[in-house]
Amino acid sequence: MCYKFAISNTLALRKEYRSLKVEEQLFNDIPQQLVFLSKKEKYLDSLLQKLNLNNTSMENNLIRVVNSEAAKNNLKVMDFNPPHRVMTDNNSVTTYEFVLRGGFGPILKTIYTIENQSTFGEVIHLNFAKEKNYRTNKKYLEVKVLMQHIE
Numbered sequence: 001m002c003y004k005f006a007i008s009n010t011l012a013l014r015k016e017y018r019s020l021k022v023e024e025q026l027f028n029d030i031p032q033q034l035v036f037l038s039k040k041e042k043y044l045d046s047l048l049q050k051l052n053l054n055n056t057s058m059e060n061n062l063i064r065v066v067n068s069e070a071a072k073n074n075l076k077v078m079d080f081n082p083p084h085r086v087m088t089d090n091n092s093v094t095t096y097e098f099v100l101r102g103g104f105g106p107i108l109k110t111i112y113t114i115e116n117q118s119t120f121g122e123v124i125h126l127n128f129a130k131e132k133n134y135r136t137n138k139k140y141l142e143v144k145v146l147m148q149h150i151e
Contacts, residue, residue, distance in 0.1 A: 058149065059083055062096055062120050069110045075102035078142065096120070096147045104128075107143050114147070121149030 063080055070077050079099040086093045100107055115123045125146040132139045 065118055069113050073106035073110045075100050075106050075110055092151045094149045099142055099144050101140055101142045104141055121147050124148045
């Protein structure tokens with residue numbers, strides 16, 4: 001009888017007191033969490049700007065980055081075909097194809113920058129072809145690049 005009326009009520013109240021203390025601690029941590037989340041948001045925004053991405057489509061971002069890198073390295077973008085998408089069970093595989101024309105070193109620099117300093121995927125195939133323009137009697141190097149992005 002004594003346990004039923006006195007001790008059980010005391011234990012129940014102690015349990016409730018502990019849960020209220022935990023909630024109070026969480027409530028006191030809210031300002032710190034807000035500061036932490038705002039810093040994290042600024043950091044993630046800076047990462048997105050560093051990767052040079054906007055809120056447009058992946059294809060538009062890739063075209064913009066390819067054009068800017070080609071201009072930096074004195075290359076020409078000869079062709080940019082529409083992406084090829086394949087749906088599998090759990091994910092989607094998108095393959096982008098574009099053609100660059102210029103010197104071997106600048107082409108490699110451009111492809112390295114596009115693959116490693118952006119989030120467009122990985123280069124799965126490069127097809128180099130040395131061609132000759134018979135009108136000007138000059139030779140040039142073209143590369144067909146296949147870039148794959150898995151979602």
